[in-house]
Structure formats: structure tokens, C-alpha cells
Amino acid sequence: MKRISHNAFTRITAALMFGCFSLAAFAQTAECSKKVYLTFDTGNMSVAEKVAEILKRQNVKATFFLSNEKTFRGDFSLDDSWKGYWQERVKEGHHFGSHTYDHTYFVKDGPKGEVFERPQFGPKAGMTILYNEAAMCKEIRKVDQRFQELTEHPIQKIWRAPGGKTSPVLIRMGDMCGYQHIGWAAAGFLGDELNSDKHPNNVLLEKASRDLKDGDITMAHLGIWSRKDPWAPAVLEQLIINLKGSGFCFGLLPKNSGNPSK
Known part of the structure; x- marks a missing residue:
């Protein structure tokens, strides 16, 4: 041989x-032929720990949009009592954006390039207030400043208007302040704030698993007051498993940053 x-x-x-x-x-x-972007708004934080456990177990990264919202514990989501939670999410490599500090809803455009907004929390909660560019920028940026106090880490230069309610004037205000507005895809509305009797978890899971497409951004919350049968963890983990099985990876926002996670 x-x-x-x-x-x-x-x-x-x-x-x-x-x-x-x-x-x-x-x-x-x-x-990994397709990519989807999981995002979570703060909400009442009642399933915040469960969401974090699932993301860690599935080795998936998400983008969190933060407001200083009242939580199920009676405190607020950007209080010092939540410092450890946000620090752990930073260590895990998730991304973060502003959801306006006082969860401030757009009402309508005002005169001279201004907007009418209605804060849900804070000293002016429930009042309709005229915001100019500087005031709106302060409302968006205050989340960034507070997050750095809690974690010594800045958020990404992105924000999301509460309820997704915007106008071209409001979007331009955010842009001028240096923060890109991030909405979500129609199929990405995961339904966690809908009535659970009319929209049961199994139906929401089936719909999202079927309808999400490459590049879609999803939206759910870390807890919702109005839903009797919580969306998480019932839907979240199986949805991630279903999407992985369909060839999806999970990206971080903004879309030009971060490596996808499986």
C-alpha cells in the first residue's frame, strides 16, 4: 500500500x-434565513421577570422601550427598586429605547410646529399640554438620562410614541433630537393588551406564528392591567420556538446594529 x-x-x-x-x-x-425584532414596552412590569427568563433560556435578544410607568408593585418602572432588573438586561446584551418618560400620548398637532400631548404619569398626568421641540426632546431624552443613572449605560438613540400615535411633526421632533422613531409591523402587534376572552392566547400564538414576515418588528408589554389571562409566558416562549423552526433569527434595534440571536 x-x-x-x-x-x-x-x-x-x-x-x-x-x-x-x-x-x-x-x-x-x-x-437563519429571516429576521424578526422582538420589542417590549414597559407596561405594569407584572411579567417582566418571566419575559427575561424566557429570553435568556432561548438565547434571544430583544429591544425594550421604557417609560416611568406605575407597576403592579405600586412603584414605578424607572425607580431605584428596578435598578437590578435593568442592570441584568444590560449585561445580557439587550437594547433599550425611550417610550417617553411620563408615557406621554400624542393628541394632535398644534400651531407653529408644536404638538399637543397628554402624559399618563407624572405631575401633569391627564392634562393636555402643548409641547414645542425642546419640551418633546426633554421628554424623550429624560429616559436616556435616567437609564444611565440606573445602569451607567445609555439607551440606543431610538424611541416609540405611546400607543404608536404619531404625526409627521412629532416624528420630526424626535429626529431633530437625535432619536429615531420605531413603530411595529401590523403582524407584529402581538395582542397582549386585547381582551383575553375574545382573543385567547392560542389564537394570538397561531396568528403571530403564521403572519410574521422577514424584517417585521413585534410589540408586546412587560405587563398589562387589562388582560385577564396574561399573554406572557403563555405565548412568548412557544412563539420564539415556532419562529426559530421557521428559519427566523432575532435582531436588535435599530436595524443596522447588533448581531441576530437564534
């Missing part, structure tokens, strides 16, 4: 290893 020289053996081994790595890379690419 003809013996193979050491150099030839080395070349053959290298070629086989390269082939294996190439196949592995191809398999990863084929496995």
Missing part, C-alpha cells in the same frame, strides 16, 4: 476541515 506523505496528509486534513466548516456555515445561513 502506498504511503501518504506528511505534507499530503496535512493538505487532505485541512481540506476536510475546511469542508466541514463550510458546511456548518452553510447550515447556519440556511437555518
Whole structure:
């Protein structure tokens, strides 16, 4: 039998290893042919820990949009009592955006490039107030400042208007302040704030698993007062599993940042 020289053996081994790595890379690419973006608004934080556990177990990253909202514990989501929670999410590599500090809803455009807004929390809760660009920028940026106090980490330069209610004037205000507005896809509305009798969890799971497309942004909350049968964890983990099985990876916002997680 003809013996193979050491150099030839080395070349053959290298070629086989390269082939294996190439196949592995191809398999990863084929496995992750689409991307979806999971996002969570603060809400009442009643399922915040469960959401974090599921994301960690599934090795998936998400983007959180923060307001200083009243929580199920009677405190507020950007109080010092939530410092540990946000610090852990930073360590895990999630992204963060502003949801306006006082969860301030857009009402309508005002005169001279201003907007009427109605804070849900804070000293002016329930009042309809005229905001100019500087005032709106302060409302968006205050979340960034507070988050840095809690975590020593800035949020991404992104924000989301409460309820997704906007106008071109409001979007431009955010842009001028340096924060990109992030909405969600129609299929990305995951329904966690809907009536659970009319929209049961199994129906919401089936709909999202079926309808989400490549590039879609989803939206749910870390807790909702109005839903009797909580959406998380009933839907979240199985939805992630279903999406992985359909070839989705999970990206971070803004879309030009971060590596997708499986």
C-alpha cells in the first residue's frame, strides 16, 4: 500500500476541515434565513421577570422601550427598586429605547410646529399640554438620562410614541433630537393588551406564528392591567420556538446594529 506523505496528509486534513466548516456555515445561513425584532414596552412590569427568563433560556435578544410607568408593585418602572432588573438586561446584551418618560400620548398637532400631548404619569398626568421641540426632546431624552443613572449605560438613540400615535411633526421632533422613531409591523402587534376572552392566547400564538414576515418588528408589554389571562409566558416562549423552526433569527434595534440571536 502506498504511503501518504506528511505534507499530503496535512493538505487532505485541512481540506476536510475546511469542508466541514463550510458546511456548518452553510447550515447556519440556511437555518437563519429571516429576521424578526422582538420589542417590549414597559407596561405594569407584572411579567417582566418571566419575559427575561424566557429570553435568556432561548438565547434571544430583544429591544425594550421604557417609560416611568406605575407597576403592579405600586412603584414605578424607572425607580431605584428596578435598578437590578435593568442592570441584568444590560449585561445580557439587550437594547433599550425611550417610550417617553411620563408615557406621554400624542393628541394632535398644534400651531407653529408644536404638538399637543397628554402624559399618563407624572405631575401633569391627564392634562393636555402643548409641547414645542425642546419640551418633546426633554421628554424623550429624560429616559436616556435616567437609564444611565440606573445602569451607567445609555439607551440606543431610538424611541416609540405611546400607543404608536404619531404625526409627521412629532416624528420630526424626535429626529431633530437625535432619536429615531420605531413603530411595529401590523403582524407584529402581538395582542397582549386585547381582551383575553375574545382573543385567547392560542389564537394570538397561531396568528403571530403564521403572519410574521422577514424584517417585521413585534410589540408586546412587560405587563398589562387589562388582560385577564396574561399573554406572557403563555405565548412568548412557544412563539420564539415556532419562529426559530421557521428559519427566523432575532435582531436588535435599530436595524443596522447588533448581531441576530437564534
